[in-house]
Amino acid sequence: MKLRIFGKSSESDGKPFFTAQDRENIAWFWNAYLKKRTVWLLLVLGLILVQGLVYQQFLRLTESGLRVIFDQGAVRDLYKVCGLVFALFFVRGITSYVVPRTSTWLASGAVMELRRDLIEKLLVLDLSYFERSSPADIILRVVTQAQQLSRFVGQVTINAVRDAVMVIIVSGYLIYKAPLLFLTALIIAPVILFTLQFVSRRIKHVQRTAEAALGAYMNTLEETVNGMRTVKISNQEEFEEARLQATNEKIRSLQVRVQAAQAIVLPAIDFASAFAYAMVIGFGGYMAISPHHDIDGAAIITFMLGLVMVFDPLRALAKFFTQLQQQLVQLDSVHSIMRQEPSIVDVPDATDDFDAAADIRLEKVTFGYSADQPLFKDLDLTFDGGKRTAIVGATGSGKTTVLSLLGRLYDIQGGAVMIGDHNVRDIRIATLRKSFSVVAQDIVIFNASIWENIKYVRPQSTDEEIWAAAEAAEIAGLIRDRGNTPLGPKGAQLSGGQKQRIAIARAFLRSAPILLLDEATSALDQRTEERIKGALNRLSEGKTTIIVAHRLSSVIDADKIYVLDQGRVVETGTHAELLALGGLYAGMYTTQKEGYR
Numbered sequence: 001m002k003l004r005i006f007g008k009s010s011e012s013d014g015k016p017f018f019t020a021q022d023r024e025n026i027a028w029f030w031n032a033y034l035k036k037r038t039v040w041l042l043l044v045l046g047l048i049l050v051q052g053l054v055y056q057q058f059l060r061l062t063e064s065g066l067r068v069i070f071d072q073g074a075v076r077d078l079y080k081v082c083g084l085v086f087a088l089f090f091v092r093g094i095t096s097y098v099v100p101r102t103s104t105w106l107a108s109g110a111v112m113e114l115r116r117d118l119i120e121k122l123l124v125l126d127l128s129y130f131e132r133s134s135p136a137d138i139i140l141r142v143v144t145q146a147q148q149l150s151r152f153v154g155q156v157t158i159n160a161v162r163d164a165v166m167v168i169i170v171s172g173y174l175i176y177k178a179p180l181l182f183l184t185a186l187i188i189a190p191v192i193l194f195t196l197q198f199v200s201r202r203i204k205h206v207q208r209t210a211e212a213a214l215g216a217y218m219n220t221l222e223e224t225v226n227g228m229r230t231v232k233i234s235n236q237e238e239f240e241e242a243r244l245q246a247t248n249e250k251i252r253s254l255q256v257r258v259q260a261a262q263a264i265v266l267p268a269i270d271f272a273s274a275f276a277y278a279m280v281i282g283f284g285g286y287m288a289i290s291p292h293h294d295i296d297g298a299a300i301i302t303f304m305l306g307l308v309m310v311f312d313p314l315r316a317l318a319k320f321f322t323q324l325q326q327q328l329v330q331l332d333s334v335h336s337i338m339r340q341e342p343s344i345v346d347v348p349d350a351t352d353d354f355d356a357a358a359d360i361r362l363e364k365v366t367f368g369y370s371a372d373q374p375l376f377k378d379l380d381l382t383f384d385g386g387k388r389t390a391i392v393g394a395t396g397s398g399k400t401t402v403l404s405l406l407g408r409l410y411d412i413q414g415g416a417v418m419i420g421d422h423n424v425r426d427i428r429i430a431t432l433r434k435s436f437s438v439v440a441q442d443i444v445i446f447n448a449s450i451w452e453n454i455k456y457v458r459p460q461s462t463d464e465e466i467w468a469a470a471e472a473a474e475i476a477g478l479i480r481d482r483g484n485t486p487l488g489p490k491g492a493q494l495s496g497g498q499k500q501r502i503a504i505a506r507a508f509l510r511s512a513p514i515l516l517l518d519e520a521t522s523a524l525d526q527r528t529e530e531r532i533k534g535a536l537n538r539l540s541e542g543k544t545t546i547i548v549a550h551r552l553s554s555v556i557d558a559d560k561i562y563v564l565d566q567g568r569v570v571e572t573g574t575h576a577e578l579l580a581l582g583g584l585y586a587g588m589y590t591t592q593k594e595g596y597r
């Protein structure tokens with residue numbers, strides 16, 4: 001869609017300065033982060049008022065000084081005026097130091113809390129949220145936009161309050177001194193209002209698109225950097241460069257458009273104020289000359305000076321207003337994370353008391369990642385407590401999904417997942433998940449040492465326990481070789497099999513009553529697999545173990561094997577029974593065996 005700044009745009013027309021959503025966002029930010037700092041904010045406001053009064057007093061003293069000069073009064077009075085002006089600006093100097101320091105401290109504190117809340121929120125949101133949102137977009141909100149919010153609240157807004165106070169106080173003084181002249185100067189008010197309204201709608205619209213473009217840019221960059229191996233091997237550097245450059249240019253063009261909209265505000269105000277100055281000089285001069293008005297030259301000069309003191313902050317306020325429109329878009333973006341509600345939460349009377357060693361049953365489970373495409377319909381599965389059950393089947397048949405449902409990574413749409421007598425929905429999520437040790441396909445390795453990576457799943461473990469887990473997973477040798485060297489982002493400096501062994505070591509260390517092995521040994525060479533299988537068998541002893549594997553050699557000794565096909569159980573039995581059945585499993589096994597010959 002082509003964006004227009006100066007032309008009409010259907011999206012931007014007819015919206016007020018502050019939409020209902022803007023008001024809700026501001027109220028949220030105020031209530032959550034600023035209200036508790038009211039006392040400090042009042043202190044800052046008090047200091048700002050002092051600054052405004054300094055200017056008002058400066059005007060008053062200037063007028064007295066000018067009168068001393070014009071009326072050829074006593075020089076002593078002039079010294080007095082000079083002394084007072086100096087004292088006034090000394091006070092202003094002190095407040096000019098204290099105000100920004102205090103306000104930045106307040107705003108950075110508020111935004112630190114905001115970031116903490118954002119992280120807290122992100123950690124409770126459903127997994128499905130992260131499958132919809134790009135990491136770059138989340139980083140943009142939590143890091144960049146939150147930081148800009150801090151600067152905006154701590155510096156830009158405080159300056160705007162100072163400017164507004166100055167405009168009000170000095171205008172009040174000017175009204176008091178010469179109401180008619182002030183009325184003449186007010187002629188510019190409609191021009192300013194019209195200009196502001198004209199640009200604010202456009203700024204919001206373009207800013208929203210600019211934020212989206214920036215998110216897309218970061219996302220593409222993240223994909224390119226993460227996928228550098230694929231980019232290089234497929235010779236796609238030029239394509240990636242073009243893709244990034246296209247978004248880069250779009251961001252630039254949007255920034256120029258925002259600036260273009262902002263840029264018309266200041267000339268409009270300058271033009272209007274020039275008109276006001278001319279009117280005041282003309283009309284004021286006439287009043288000074290005319291015998292019908294008791295206004296003299298000193299009063300006119302002071303009034304003009306006052307007008308300069310009003311117009312300068314007024315310019316700054318108009319600029320602030322355009323920045324505010326940009327910031328409102330970012331505030332909405334940040335608030336939108338806080339508005340997300342997790343659907344997988346503890347029920348009010350969730351229990352910690354359940355038997356994790358009991359049978360696990362899926363009873364008539366209906367589930368789909370999207371409501372209109374159910375993967376499972378009335379699926380029944382039983383994993384006997386303390387026994388080893390395997391799930392096999394073609395890719396995409398739903399094996400990993402079954403494991404995800406046990407720990408409530410997704411909630412089912414019908415039926416029940418039971419552990420013993422307890423529906424998993426009635427168990428406190430943290431307690432439920434503590435009962436699982438998982439070796440999954442998507443192994444998350446942090447940029448820390450192997451040791452730290454293993455310890456992650458049970459930070460309170462002793463060194464002996466970690467060594468024992470590492471020995472069992474055949475990774476202890478690598479720990480000795482690598483020492484404390486970090487493993488690179490996402491464990492980039494490890495082979496697939498080494499990552500898998502870290503995952504297995506974690507399962508040993510955690511040693512929870514339910515063990516989920518999803519392609520746990522698929523990346524290992526056969527000899528290592530054989531050795532680790534022995535250790536895994538010992539680990540799984542007495543635990544409810546569920547094994548998902550394509551390599552059927554890893555499930556031969558399971559107590560029961562389910563064969564899944566497109567979300568349905570098509571065969572059940574032990575390895576021998578399934579072979580005897582001569583169905584899908586037998587076919588898969590024969591094919592694999594032939595493949596090894």
Ligand SMILES: Nc1ncnc2c1ncn2[C@@H]1O[C@H](COP(=O)(O)OP(=O)(O)OP(=O)(O)O)[C@@H](O)[C@H]1O
Nearest residue numbers: 131369370375393394395396397398399400401402
């Ligand atoms: N997070 C998700 N969002 C949407 N669809 C998903 C998601 N995860 C899996 N799917 C889809 O659900 C189906 C089952 O996926 P699942 O990962 O459970 O299969 P699987 O049997 O474990 O496959 P594989 O053997 O390849 O690991 C697939 O069609 C897959 O595309």
